[in-house]
Amino acid sequence: MNSDVFEKWFSSVLRLVEPGSVIVIDNAPYHSRRVEKLSTSAWKKADIIDWIKSKDIQFDENLLKVQLLDIVRVHKDRYIKYIIDEMAHKCRVTLLRLPPYHCELNPIELIWAQIKGEVARKNTTFKLNDVKLLLIEAINGVTADDWKKCIGHVIKEEQKMWDLDTQAEVMVEPLIITPGFESSDSDDSWTTSDSE
Secondary structure (H helix, E strand, C coil): CCHHHHHHHHHHHHCCCCCCCEEEECCCHHHCCECCCCCCCCCCHHHHHHHHHHCCCCCCCCCCHHHHHHHHHHHHHHHCCEHHHHHHHHCCCEEEECCCCCHHHCHHHHHHHHHHHHHHHHCCCCCHHHHHHHHHHHHHCCCHHHHHHHHHHHHHHHHHHHHHHHHHHHHHHHHCCCCCCCCCCCCCCCCCCCCC
């Protein structure tokens, strides 16, 4: 898979999706081709200057390359756009990108596990053509109810993560000691100040 192949396929999918729909994707490299390249340290100084000028950012052209890259770093987040996000936006479809390394939040991973499990259970010949037929049969056997169950599971996983995050915050917050600030939670609090 590469960006060209994925973007062509994604274009055909967008024609089938109703406006207002949400498509969930992960951060595979072929999902993340940018509309434009952003300046990096590998760029020539003149190219970095041209990029900054193209964004109408005020700067001194006599700056060192490292200083120019600092300017790029400060402004670049406004210019990070992905081709498939722009394609979806034109069709009034929202792309929801999953956080990196969180496959447990991706329902399709559960569907793929179901499909692979079915193929493995039914595969008795281990011949490529037979496996292909089993794969097609397993894919066609995925139901709307299967999707609902997988999405429900993902929602529960997300809630677990929120709960863990809340617990961690509640447990860690009292452990934070900031010198110079007085704790008002107990009578035996201690402070650190310049006068002590």
